[in-house]
Amino acid sequence: DVKVTQSSRYLVKRTGEKVFLECVQDMDHENMFWYRQDPGLGLRLIYFSYDVKMKEKGDIPEGYSVSREKKERFSLILESASTNQTSMYLCASSSHRGNQPQHFGDGTRLSIL
Amino acid sequence: QKEVEQNSGPLSVPEGAIASLNCTYSDRGSQSFFWYRQYSGKSPELIMSIYSNGDKEDGRFTAQLNKASQYVSLLIRDSQPSDSATYLCAVNVAGGFKTIFGAGTRLFVKA
Numbered sequence: 001d002v003k004v005t006q007s008s009r010y011l012v013k014r015t016g017e018k019v020f021l022e023c024v025q026d027m028d029h030e031n032m033f034w035y036r037q038d039p040g041l042g043l044r045l046i047y048f049s050y051d052v053k054m055k056e057k058g059d060i061p062e063g064y065s066v067s068r069e070k071k072e073r074f075s076l077i078l079e080s081a082s083t084n085q086t087s088m089y090l091c092a093s094s095s096h097r098g099n100q101p102q103h104f105g106d107g108t109r110l111s112i113l
Numbered sequence: 114q115k116e117v118e119q120n121s122g123p124l125s126v127p128e129g130a131i132a133s134l135n136c137t138y139s140d141r142g143s144q145s146f147f148w149y150r151q152y153s154g155k156s157p158e159l160i161m162s163i164y165s166n167g168d169k170e171d172g173r174f175t176a177q178l179n180k181a182s183q184y185v186s187l188l189i190r191d192s193q194p195s196d197s198a199t200y201l202c203a204v205n206v207a208g209g210f211k212t213i214f215g216a217g218t219r220l221f222v223k224a
Contacts, residue, residue, distance in 0.1 A: 031210045042216035043157075043201070050210050058211075090156055094212075099145030099164060099205055102212050104156040 002027045004105035006091050012111045019078040021108050023091030029103075030096040032074035034058075034066065036087040037107075043090070049074055050096070081112045115140045117204050119215035127223050132189040134200050134218050139183065142207030146178055148187045149201040151217065157201055161187060192222045 007022035025032065033048040035058075045058030047066040055066050063085060067075045074093075078085055088109050092102040116139045126132045134148075145164050149157035163169045163176040163185070175188040185204075189196055202215040 033211075040216075043214045045211065048211065094210070096210075101145070101147045101159050101162055101203070101205075103159065107156045 002029075002093070002103040004091055004093055004103055006089075006105035006108050008108050009106060010109050010111075012113060013078075013081050014113055015080075015082055017078075017081045017112075019081050019110070019112075021076040021078075021089055021091075021110070023074045023076070023093075023105055024072050025074075025093040025103075026072065027093065027095070027103075028071065029093035030071070031094045031102075032068065033092040033094075033102060034064075034074065034076045035090045035092065036060070036085075037090055038087050046076065083112050086110060086112045115204075115206060115213050117202055117213045117215040119200075119202050119218050121216060122219040123221050124218055125221045125223060126192050128192060128194060130192050130222075132192045132196065132220055132222070134187040134189075134202075134220065136185045136187075136202030136215055137183055138185065138202075138204045138213070140204060140207055140213070141180075141183065143204045144207065145205040146176070146185045147203040147205075147212070148174075148176060148185075149203060149214075151199045151201060153198075189220075192220075194222050194224045196220060197222050 034046045049068040091105040094102045148161040151157045161176040177186045199217040
């Protein structure tokens with residue numbers, strides 16, 4: 001089974017802090033994704049990566065950056081956290097091989113105070 | 114802008130009934146379609162994949178695909194209270210790496 005592990009289930013930070021969310025997958029997947037999910041807004045793609053050191057902006061990249069130094073790890077960085085970044089953050093991975101689904105981690109519920 | 118549309122619900126069905134969840138998509142070139150189940154406070158869990166027109170059955174779940182009508186559905190037979198969740202329809206973007214997710218349909222199964 002695919003295992004996508006996010007470093008924290010719950011995280012509380014203060015405005016202005018630099019926040020790191022880590023995600024590791026164990027299935028040698030090429031593609032990795034970061035989403036945020038807010039009530040009534042569904043899943044919104046922040047960034048994705050289709051290879052090591054490659055990254056692409058999603059629909060809402062403002063205020064975020066990412067890092068993919070190793071194939072199995074994809075990090076989301078909030079450069080200067082703000083209260084409107086309080087959300088559930090979900091990491092997912094998928095294979096390049098024909099039309100495969102994404103598999104999600106358990107999510108990180110991040111609160112910015 | 115590629116889209117996936119779902120009725121947000123809530124859809125309420127009695128225990129033992131068939132729940133029918135529907136989804137339409139805009140990308141005519143899409144070839145792969147998925148249903149995820151998401152319990153409150155949890156992450157989405159893949160429950161069905163479908164790639165060809167017609168029906169695909171897995172236990173109490175049946176996914177149906179009609180590419181000509183750009184329509185995907187999920188039937189849940191003998192619905193149980195434990196099926197109460199939000200169901201997300203997802204479609205892979207043709208020629209790319211991304212998946213477009215619908216906003217989800219909330220299902221309540223009443224005991």
